[in-house]
Amino acid sequence: MVLSYDVAGTQIRAIDGNEAAAHVAYRVSEVIGIYPITPASPMGEHADAWSSRGIPNLWGATPQVMEMQSEGGAAGALHGALQAGALATTFTASQGLLLMLPNLYKIAGELTSTVFHIAARSLAAQALSIFGDHSDVMVTRASGWGMLFANSVQEVMDMALIAHASTLRSRVPFLHVFDGFRTSHEIQDIEILSDDVLRALIDCDAIHAHRERSLSPDHPVIRGTAQNPDTFFQSRESVNPFYRATPEIVQETMDQLASLVGRQYHLFDYTGDPEAERVIVLMGSGCGAVEDTVRYLNGKGEKVGVLKVRLFRPFSVRHCIEALPPGVRHLAVLDRTKEPGSAGEPLYQDILTAVVESGMNTKVFGGRYGLSSKEFHPGMIKAVFDELKSESPRNHFTIGIVDDVSHTSLDFDPSMMIERDSVTRAVFWGLGSDGTVGANKNSIKIIAEYTANHTQAYFVYDSKKSGARTVSHLRFGPERIKSTYLIQAANFVAVHQFNFLERYDPLAMAAPGATVLLNCRYDAGSVWERLPSRAQKQILERGLRLFVIDAYSLAQEHHLSMRINTIMQTCFFELCDVMEKETGLEAIRQSIRDTYGKRGSTIVNDNIGAVDSTLERLQEVDTSGVSMGGPEPASLIPEDTPQFVKEVTGPLLRGEGDLLPVSAFPPDGTYPVGTARWEKRNISHSIPEWEPDLCIQCGKCVLVCPHAVIRAKLCSPGEVADAPDGFKRASARWHDLPGQVFTIQVAPEDCTGCQLCVEVCPAKDKSRSNRKALNMISKSELLEEQKVKWDFFQTLPNLNRGDGTGAKLDASRIRDVQLLPPLFEFSGACAGCGETPYLKLLTQLFGDRMVVANATGCSSIYGGNLPTTPWSENDAGRGPAWSNSLFEDNAEFGLGMRLAIDSQRSYSEILLRQIGPELDEALVKEILQADQSSEELISRQRERVARLKDQLHQVEGTKEVDDLLAVADTLVRRSVWIVGGDGWAYDIGYGGLDHVLAGSHDVNVLVLDTEVYSNTGGQASKSTSLGAVAKFASSGKSTPKKDLGRLAMSYGHVYVARVAMGANDAQTLRAFREAEAYKGPSLIIAYSQCIAHGIDMSKGMGQQKLAVDSGHWMLFRYHPGRAEEGENPLQIDCKPPKIKLEEYLYSENRYSQLLRSDPDTAAALLERARSDNERRRADYEALATKVTEESPS
Amino acid sequence: MNLETHYLGLQLAHPLVASSSPLTGDIDGILRLEDAGISAIVLHSLFEEQIIAESRHLHHHLEFASESYGEALSYAPELEDYNRGPDGYLELIETARRRTKIPIIASLNGVTPQGWSDYAGRIEEAGAHALELNLYFIPADVEVDGRAIEQQYEEVVLEVRAQTRLPLAVKLCPYFSSVPNVAHTLVEAGADGLVLFNRFYQSDFDLETLEVAPRISLSDPAEFRLPLTWTGILYGCIEADFAITTGVHGYEELLKGVMAGARVTMMASALLRDGLETIDKTVRATRDWMEKHEYESIEQMRGSLSQKHSATPSAFVRPNYMQTLQSWRPDPALGHS
DSSP states (O other), X not given: OOOEEEETTEEEEEEEHHHHHHHHHHHTOSEEEEOOOTTTHHHHHHHHHHHHTTOOOTTSOOOEEEEOSSHHHHHHHHHHHHHTTOOEEEEEOHHHHHXXXXXXXHHHHTTOOOEEEEEEOOOOSSSOOOSOOSHXXXXXXXXXXXXXXXXXXXXXXXXXXXXXXXXXXXXXXXXXXXXXXXXXXXXXXXXXXXXXXXXXXXXXXXXXXXXXXXXXXXXXXXXSOOOOTTTHHHHHHTTHHHHHHHXXXXXXXXXXXXXXXXXXXOSEEEEEOTTOSEEEEEOSTHHHHHHHHHHHHHHTTOOEEEEEEOEEESOOHHHHHHHSOTTOOEEEEEESSOOTTSSSOHHHHHHHHHHHHHTOOOEEEEEEEOGGGOXXXXXXXXXXXXXXXXXXXXXXXXXXXXXXXXXXXXXXXXXXXXXXXXSEEEEEEEEGGGTHHHHHHHHHHHHHHHSXXXXXXXXXXXXXXXXXXXXXEEEEESSOOOOOSOOSSEEEEEESSTTHHHHSOGGGGXXXXXXXXXXXXXXXXXXXXXXXXXXXXXXXXXTOEEEEEOHHHHHHHTTOTTOOHHHHHHHHHHHHTOSOHHHHHHHHHHHHHHHHGGGOHHHHHHHHHHHHHHTTTOEEEOOTTOOOXXXXXXXXXXXXXXXHIIIIIHHHHTTOGGGSOGGGSOTTOOOOSOOGGGOOOOOOSEEEEEOTTTOOOOOHHHHHOTTOOEEEEEEOGGGXXXXXXXXXXXEOOOTTSTTOEEEEEEOTTTOOOOOHHHHHOXXXXXXXXXXXXXXXXXXXXXXXXXXXXXXXXXXXXXXXXXXXXGGGSOTTSHHHHTTSOOSBOSOOSOTTOSSHHHHHHHHHHHGGGEEEEEOSSHHHHHXXXXXXXOBOOOTTSOOOEEEOOOSTXXXXXXXHHHHHHHHHHHHHHHHHHHHGGGSOHHHHHHHHTOOOSSHHHHHHHHHHHHHHHHHHHHSOOOHHHHHHHHHGGGGSOOEEEEEEEHIIIIIITHHHHHHHHHSOOOOEEEEEEOSSBTTTTOBOOTTXXXXXXXXXXTTOOXXXXXXXXXXXXXXXXXXXXXXXXXXXXXXXXXXXXXXXXXXXXXXEEEEOOOGGGOSOGGGHHHHHXXXXXXXXXXXXXXXXXXXXXXXXXXXXXXXXXXXXXXXXXXXXXXXXXHHHHOHHHHHHHHHHHHHHHHHHHHHHHHHXXXXXXXXXX | OBOOEEXXXXXXXXXXXXXXXXXXXXXXXXXXXXXXXXXXXXXXXEEHHHHHHHHHHHHHHHHTTTTSBTTBSOSSOOOSOOOTTTHHHHHHHHHHHHHOSSXXXXXXXXXXXXXXXXXXXXXXXHTOSEXXXXXXXXXXXXXXXXXXXXXXXXXXXXXXXXXXXXXXXXXXXXXXXXXXXXXXXXXXXXXXXXXXXXXXXXXXEETXXXXXXXXOOOOOGGGGHHHHHHHHHHBTTBOSEEEEOSSOOSHHHHHHHHHHTOSEEEESHHHHHHOTHHHHHHHXXXXXXXXXXXXXXXXXXXXXXXXXXXXXXXXXXXXXXXXXXXXXXXXXXXXXX
């Protein structure tokens, strides 16, 4: 719900950039192709939601919104729609834009009118980044598209219209660009363009002309021909008049808009001293910060200015030069992108060309700033102006970092403050799950609606999915806010989680005299002595006023669980004094009614009840006469960490990554593994406690733990002789390993408290059925004791499948496998994640010889998002080697790894045969003929290869010897795993996956199937089931889930399994082992519960069982090897449905949501889903029996 | 032969009414029941507790993990409407009224004073012919005495009575120290009818999982004797319309119930187990029995075997119990010695 009010007939709304762009795009379009990608996804989500509600466009028709399988698909569909005469648009960013690139050339080459709205974002290079810069759009600058930049939320709305209007008149297609996150996700109060304004600017004659050019059998033409050397060049030059005309068309459109709404834009807008000698030139959100700083410096008498480039393509030299102040001596052109190896970045090059071609006596200097949303604040901007003061300023500089490698960076003053006193600045440190961001969005909208203030809200999110931290930055004041940078000195600091004071330094942001609001269990009389000494010092030295409230208790009293949003919001309104108390309270109540009304009066009453009880619980802490002496903040990482962790990971964890110099970072994006173990997040208040007397040592708890925090070990009694007091153990129930001790231990600081282990534990006390072998207990009292036990547990020896006690384990039994050390641990995945247990199991089985190709998505984020990684190594230093290429190419990426390994192994064998006579011939023979069909045999081969390498070091160093040393490790069998989610496997990467499966190479594909795009927030994929509600399928998915397994089975030579650990863990284990052992392509499709399903995540494994028992998720294994032995290759591993489908479906919000919203449709889709499941089951049963009957008995 | 009866001021073709069950939960079931010849329908209950729980459940899942991770600020689309609360139920009342000719009796189970009275008012607006209050509360708190529970029930009836002019029946459980006193109190508070009795969903244990597993089982004809007994005792003592709703499986229970004083008998389990043709069979068998025994009307037999009109009123109290015990003989087929 968006709040709005009218000022002199103009609608004012507080919205973000994505909504501003989508608003215009939707109103003036007929066909919209979409595909989710951060940070552009919300534009598509808005369009889809509006379309599904039947909201019309400007001409009364509802735009068709179509989710495609990739951005490439969206561009293709758009191209077709445009050719057929539609007004069409799309939204994307980053890699998505790259996938559209071929169509960009086509669309522009055919002079087709359209606008693509781009939330500009970094391109994946040494690493992926979801944050904002211009790397993506700069790649397209040669495609022939117009490029119009918006610098603020208001400008997004305005430029969106200017782009749509201009493209129709000019026939040049436009990219409408604004900065990802900084503008796409920033909320500001803006004037909404009315339909009258839209109609005035969109030229009907131009639309008719667009339609007349469309493909029609009534006036047939052909387009998209192939041309030869005699014609192509001339044809390319034929478009020049259109590009020459476009800048004037855009300016005319800008002028027309100004005549209607009063906001005058130019292709190049100059702001600053008319006699400026030093000018910064840039595009995008950074313009706001520079404009703010120019105002400040002009006030100090400095002759500086800023040139804001709006129309980057087609670039008009004349307009550019005319916009510059005549006396400018030095220009600093700032690019928010990097082109390694170039003579300069794109904007610099264009400005330089313009200046030179116009004969100006002005020197031009280029600089880079703000990559991946790196902060760009006044201190940095002043440093650039200062640099321009010198007679010979540095060229090709960087600003905002410390470059101690190439020494490009300018020094700057990080503490420079230029904000006006009239602006209120508030910062909120929230826990992701507590609703802080949502409350702040509401707050800023209330302030925009109820007061005369202008507003701005920006939110900084964590890279972790569980226990995530959010920091909200809110500004409001009498003038429009242009400060496009984070708040440095806040008047109000709210800390919604007490331990943030221990882990971070939120009060560092507090300006002298600021108000601090702290949510904690302590009251005003007892909180002071518990504050960390650093916070105490800050409060006293800066004269901060401290208020406390126990919001969690209040929330629980009102059935709000941990969501303290409305409570903390009420405190904020009381303390920031933005409006009269009762007006503020009623505004919050109304906001609650508007936001939650359709969820029922219960929710409204719960929240309003909490609001009305809040102020009586708010207490001010009397700091007069208090003394220092609080506890020292705990270190985020232990002392005994590796150097890299200490010097790089540690600062990153402390939020000090901006301070790290260039030299701290590996230049090729290569990082050490096993770093998650050093990050002690302590996000859970409770942990499981083990009861050895009840435990049946089944290993299920260890298996399902998404974070590998609960571990089991076998050891000798002597090894636990010196265990700390209370270290729990039991006699091991392994007949083959008599006399051993079994123990289970939890990593208390890493546990997320998801309770999956407790839920899955089958062992109950015979006298008290509510007591299991694992029970959740409060962590706070036992933390120190448990830490000691965990430290000791880690000293106990790990088992290795290849040797010693480990070799006696039965790898077909869950309980045995769960004694093996996981090499995927402590990930930042959601608490209760359904994907990570599968990955962990993989590493227990094959981790020390695995190579992993990981598609972009959840698994690449919790697997590879800095500052830490859960992928780890064993005691011998071996473990999974992991990499993420892209979203769309992961199967191919993994296949390439296989090809490389195979070729190196072949080369090793050639070399071995060549050099063999100089070595131990028996050893060489054994290596070449080694059977590596079991872990024990692989272990022996590893020993042989180690001996081989020893011998190679001792013989004369020939080229062949050196070559063999370089590749000899590949003589030990390696396991290639291609891992990704259903968005990759079913949609964007399906073509590649299909191709890889169609081949014969020994790769293993693991699809972590959540049946939805989880990482980008729950958009429908082709794996989404009939009747499920998802974004882009908000009326319930009306087509069946794609049967990926059946498609793969159709080849006949592909091992295929569908598994669900929570339903049958033994079948999962069997499938993993069979797939890995199969010497050809293997595909495992693994049911993975997800928070997008709308379930109690502690019951995730139970949901898996329901999915299988209801017939929704059929377990099977298709083993081509069985066919070779005359058996049926297909085995169905589950019985026919034994519960009703709806018992499963309606236990998940993704289905029950539709039942509540539209029961008739839900019922119809349920019936179709039931019928579809029955049909599939019958098909599979027929397949599973048919061949058997035909096979010899 | 006149099988007509009056219940809660409503004229019914015969005394067989469909009790609240899954069959009365949607319009298809209601139409089928009417086609099968039922005389009136008690809709499935509107549970305020369920509405509250569903709202909180929905809210939790729509909010869970939202606005905490930059790539996914939410995980579910916000739909236009969630049909939460009583809207669907009220629509069912309206539809049933529009599409049937038999009386539609709504059923309500509230948990808050506001819920009872608000929903009662909206049920009346939706067009229900009458309202049955499903007083269903398991007092598991040792601190709460019996009188407090009875007061709570009384207050509910008073509140609802003040809110609606609809004919009001109260469905009771049998577990009161003094059923007559409670029945009297509720009628004084405004109840027009008493429905005997509610069947608590009783717990069961799953021996494999060692979990308590609530289980709904169909009623048994033997359960009929409890409401029969109390109807027989209360008839004539308390001015209210009585309905018997547990263990009614055929014409015999119907006849016995009327003879005890009930204006209607309500059937659910037999319909679920044996199908809707049970209605016609029961009505026909009732008519046949009445013809055979030369009864002219249902009214004629109402209360004829109640304690007030029985030839042996003491049979309803303890001596009867003793006689019953003494008359028990082992079943030879079971091999008791």
